[in-house]
Amino acid sequence: MKSTIVSSPHVPRANRVDQIMLQVLLALVPGVAAMIWFFGWGVLINVVLAVTFAVLAEATVVLLRGRRPWPAVGDLSAVVTAVLFAISVPPTLPWWLTLLGILFAIVLVKQLYGGMGYNPFNPAMAAYVFLLISYPVAMTTWLAPSMLAEHGFTFMESLRAILTGALPPGLDWDAVSSATPLDEMRGKLDLDMTIEEIRQSPLWGSFGGRGWEWVGNWFLLGGVYLLWRRVITWHIPVSMLTGLLVSAGVFWLIDPQTHPFPAFHLFSGAAILGAFFIATDPVTACTTKRGQVIFGALIGVTVYVIRSWGGYPDAIAFAVLLMNIAAPTIDYYTQPRVFGHGGERG
Amino acid sequence: MPIAHLLSNKRRLWKFHGGIHVPDEKALSNACAIESIPLPERLVIPLQQHIGAPARPLIKAGDRVLKGQMIAAPSGFISAPVHASSSGTVVAIEPRPIAHPSGLSGVCAIIEPDGADTWAELPPPLPDYPQLDPEQVRERIRWAGVVGMGGAAFPSAVKLSPAIERNIQTLVINGAECEPYITCDDRLMRERAPHILEGVRIMHHLLGVAEVLIGIEDNKPQAIAAMQQALADTDMQAYTHVVSIPTLYPSGGEKQLIHILTGKEVPTNGIPAQIGIVCQNVGTAAAVADAVLVGRPLISRVITVTGRAIEQPRNLEVPVGTTTEDLIAYCGGYQEPPRKLVCGGPMMGFELKQPSVPVTKSTNCLLALTAAESPDPGPSLACIRCGRCAEACPAKLLPQQMYWYARSKDLDRIQDYNLFDCIECGCCAQVCPSHIPLVQYYRYAKTEIWAREQERKKSELARARHAAKQARLERQEKERQARLRQQKAALEAKKPGDGEGADPKKAAIEAARQRAAAKKAAAQTEGP
Numbered sequence: 001m002k003s004t005i006v007s008s009p010h011v012p013r014a015n016r017v018d019q020i021m022l023q024v025l026l027a028l029v030p031g032v033a034a035m036i037w038f039f040g041w042g043v044l045i046n047v048v049l050a051v052t053f054a055v056l057a058e059a060t061v062v063l064l065r066g067r068r069p070w071p072a073v074g075d076l077s078a079v080v081t082a083v084l085f086a087i088s089v090p091p092t093l094p095w096w097l098t099l100l101g102i103l104f105a106i107v108l109v110k111q112l113y114g115g116m117g118y119n120p121f122n123p124a125m126a127a128y129v130f131l132l133i134s135y136p137v138a139m140t141t142w143l144a145p146s147m148l149a150e151h152g153f154t155f156m157e158s159l160r161a162i163l164t165g166a167l168p169p170g171l172d173w174d175a176v177s178s179a180t181p182l183d184e185m186r187g188k189l190d191l192d193m194t195i196e197e198i199r200q201s202p203l204w205g206s207f208g209g210r211g212w213e214w215v216g217n218w219f220l221l222g223g224v225y226l227l228w229r230r231v232i233t234w235h236i237p238v239s240m241l242t243g244l245l246v247s248a249g250v251f252w253l254i255d256p257q258t259h260p261f262p263a264f265h266l267f268s269g270a271a272i273l274g275a276f277f278i279a280t281d282p283v284t285a286c287t288t289k290r291g292q293v294i295f296g297a298l299i300g301v302t303v304y305v306i307r308s309w310g311g312y313p314d315a316i317a318f319a320v321l322l323m324n325i326a327a328p329t330i331d332y333y334t335q336p337r338v339f340g341h342g343g344e345r346g
Numbered sequence: 347m348p349i350a351h352l353l354s355n356k357r358r359l360w361k362f363h364g365g366i367h368v369p370d371e372k373a374l375s376n377a378c379a380i381e382s383i384p385l386p387e388r389l390v391i392p393l394q395q396h397i398g399a400p401a402r403p404l405i406k407a408g409d410r411v412l413k414g415q416m417i418a419a420p421s422g423f424i425s426a427p428v429h430a431s432s433s434g435t436v437v438a439i440e441p442r443p444i445a446h447p448s449g450l451s452g453v454c455a456i457i458e459p460d461g462a463d464t465w466a467e468l469p470p471p472l473p474d475y476p477q478l479d480p481e482q483v484r485e486r487i488r489w490a491g492v493v494g495m496g497g498a499a500f501p502s503a504v505k506l507s508p509a510i511e512r513n514i515q516t517l518v519i520n521g522a523e524c525e526p527y528i529t530c531d532d533r534l535m536r537e538r539a540p541h542i543l544e545g546v547r548i549m550h551h552l553l554g555v556a557e558v559l560i561g562i563e564d565n566k567p568q569a570i571a572a573m574q575q576a577l578a579d580t581d582m583q584a585y586t587h588v589v590s591i592p593t594l595y596p597s598g599g600e601k602q603l604i605h606i607l608t609g610k611e612v613p614t615n616g617i618p619a620q621i622g623i624v625c626q627n628v629g630t631a632a633a634v635a636d637a638v639l640v641g642r643p644l645i646s647r648v649i650t651v652t653g654r655a656i657e658q659p660r661n662l663e664v665p666v667g668t669t670t671e672d673l674i675a676y677c678g679g680y681q682e683p684p685r686k687l688v689c690g691g692p693m694m695g696f697e698l699k700q701p702s703v704p705v706t707k708s709t710n711c712l713l714a715l716t717a718a719e720s721p722d723p724g725p726s727l728a729c730i731r732c733g734r735c736a737e738a739c740p741a742k743l744l745p746q747q748m749y750w751y752a753r754s755k756d757l758d759r760i761q762d763y764n765l766f767d768c769i770e771c772g773c774c775a776q777v778c779p780s781h782i783p784l785v786q787y788y789r790y791a792k793t794e795i796w797a798r799e800q801e802r803k804k805s806e807l808a809r810a811r812h813a814a815k816q817a818r819l820e821r822q823e824k825e826r827q828a829r830l831r832q833q834k835a836a837l838e839a840k841k842p843g844d845g846e847g848a849d850p851k852k853a854a855i856e857a858a859r860q861r862a863a864a865k866k867a868a869a870q871t872e873g874p
Contacts, residue, residue: 007775011720012720013777016781282730
């Protein structure tokens with residue numbers, strides 16, 4: 001018998017952090033594949049670059065902190081952060097911006113706060129916001145979805161664009177890039193166009209931007225998988241999407257010509273991705289169930305407020321970071337009633 | 347009438363928060379009927395086998411004892427006697443390793459059985475107990491040393507004599523046996539259901555309750571059937587119900603079982619009697635029946651010896667004082683070297699540091715687990731606040747917050763998060779993806795708080811003593827001052843009498859001087 005005494009329980013443990021992270025990565029596959037389909041190989045190249053940078057950055061910092069890098073990197077949390085970051089940025093983002101973002105996320109936001117489990121802010125979203133504020137042009141130059149693009153990027157063209165910033169001969173950024181649906185909607189609404197007029201554009205599909213709406217659906221599939229495997233619970237995603245839909249619905253009912261219909265908000269930008277994969281990051285979200293409902297709903301409402309009246313067209317990252325600040329307070333005020341503390345029924 | 351039967355069985359059940367499903371592993375041993383084990387060569391009987399005041403030894407080394415003879419008497423109300431589990435000679439009374447989470451020793455009587463198993467003279471059975479004074483029946487249970495056999499080992503006679511102002515309405519009999527592996531209560535219910543019900547009837551009589559609920563997890567259909575069958579043969583059906591409850595760990599926790607069966611919550615820091623409920627284990631019921639109807643003290647119990655490292659898992663009727671070594675030898679030894687020996691179930695039991703410790707009245711299981719069954723959880727990672735622990739917690743606590751404060755030794759804050767409502771069931775640790783030994787952190791925090799509490803009491807006592815001493819010295823000083831003042835005042839009071847020449851000394855001196863002056867004058871006139 002070994003001499004180390006292990007405390008009860010003496011049964012195999014039911015969960016493992018790396019397995020949970022692996023489930024999240026698996027759940028991201030359909031959405032990421034859809035993004036590659038609609039926006040080209042650049043998405044995949046960004047993911048590979050981001051994951052490589054993230055693993056190296058994590059291992060280096062952990063070594064500098066005098067710990068062994070293996071368990072830290074092996075928990076796969078840096079990989080999840082990297083993938084979430086890579087699919088949030090434009091598919092032709094210069095490689096050094098990806099590097100900068102990842103260093104910001106892993107070194108500053110995560111490791112300097114104590115590493116896995118101790119970071120108050122979502123690393124991927126903090127890095128996204130950092131780059132968006134510092135490099136607004138590069139961070140908003142999105143390619144048009146494949147069905148609208150006049151020129152589809154090959155793998156090599158994407159790689160060259162990312163590594164050197166060079167476009168295929170005869171093309172310039174104005175020709176290949178396209179406003180995201182949220183940009184388009186904001187820009188046109190600012191020009192006092194009605195929703196009906198705006199929707200005449202070929203950019204629009206059945207409920208959101210063409211291409212974009214389907215990406216959301218595939219992420220939804222992954223989200224349902226996470227719910228099914230009990231990696232996440234319904235509280236945050238459902239309350240966040242409800243918060244967004246209800247806010248959008250109220251204003252749409254007041255004036256459907258100047259406020260986009262609720263489904264537009266749901267299937268544009270990162271609403272679905274945010275609800276299932278970003279707001280649900282356990283480290284930075286609320287942990288009480290009631291707290292999670294409040295946390296999610298507040299993110300949903302904040303997203304609508306920023307999208308409608310804020311300075312940026314999409315708002316998932318801002319809303320999530322804002323609520324990350326609020327999470328400990330929400331948790332404090334939403335503690336469950338402990339068994340045996342008043343009340344006959346649980 | 348099958349429909350009426352169904353309806354009568356359809357009791358409303360309540361659900362406690364959380365809980366976990368763990369492989370129950372009961373098939374390893376639940377087909378093994380209870381067997382008696384041959385007398386071991388040595389019996390090591392701990393003299394403290396219950397919660398409460400320690401028992402006082404009645405024997406010394408060299409004494410001859412008979413089976414069932416009281417060898418340690420209770421001291422105080424919450425205490426229980428210990429009896430010799432066989433006849434023989436007391437070889438020694440000395441500290442021996444006992445089954446304790448910290449591997450502590452306890453004073454044990456070591457008895458060398460003579461093999462004759464001769465009974466001491468036992469008190470008469472009390473079959474007419476309903477006509478007797480309940481106090482007499484309780485005294486019998488107390489004499490027999492019956493304690494809670496589900497693990498807590500609280501003296502049963504105390505639980506069966508509730509204060510008058512507590513109106514006990516319900517007796518809950520715990521046959522849930524929710525811990526994986528353990529099958530001793532399952533076998534007991536299958537094989538000795540009528541005997542258990544006799545004990546239940548006695549407890550029902552003593553408590554005067556309106557209703558008896560026997561809760562059994564539905565992974566023990568044969569035990570449920572046996573108990574129902576036995577119940578059908580009695581006149582207890584009017585007030586007794588055998589209730590099948592869903593299998594979900596820890597439904598056998600006292601608070602959880604009461605909640606499942608009645609919907610009531612035992613208040614924090616409280617006992618079930620406060621909400622009109624008393625809870626007893628099925629094994630305890632059988633021991634009560636032994637004490638009252640046979641006149642036999644509690645000197646043996648059924649224990650499950652199992653785990654995949656054991657050659658032949660078994661349910662054994664074991665004399666108290668048999669060592670775990672004897673049990674394992676009787677079960678054919680080890681199939682493979684065990685990773686650990688656990689006393690109790692795998693969820694709440696503790697690892698034994700010594701391979702040979704004695705079985706007590708509350709030892710229900712001995713587990714020899716292989717490395718595959720009980721893998722080392724490995725180094726724990728950081729908490730990712732996933733909240734799975736809170737989802738699993740039957741007390742509805744926030745284990746992740748308690749862990750945070752236990753780690754930072756914030757003992758006040760951890761109590762704000764109701765640390766003392768934790769029943770240490772281990773659900774949180776089992777589901778934790780970071781493999782943090784959460785229960786250990788809570789035990790640590792509880793002990794730290796108890797230690798701090800004791801320190802505070804001690805220092806308060808010291809402060810009170812110091813203050814008392816200061817007050818005493820002050821008082822003595824004041825008294826002294828007062829005495830001096832009084833004396834002075836008395837002197838002052840005498841002074842005014844000085845002018846009258848009241849002082850005899852002065853008067854004598856004055857008289858002597860006058861006499862001398864007269865002599866001198868006389869001498870001068872008589873001079874030449």
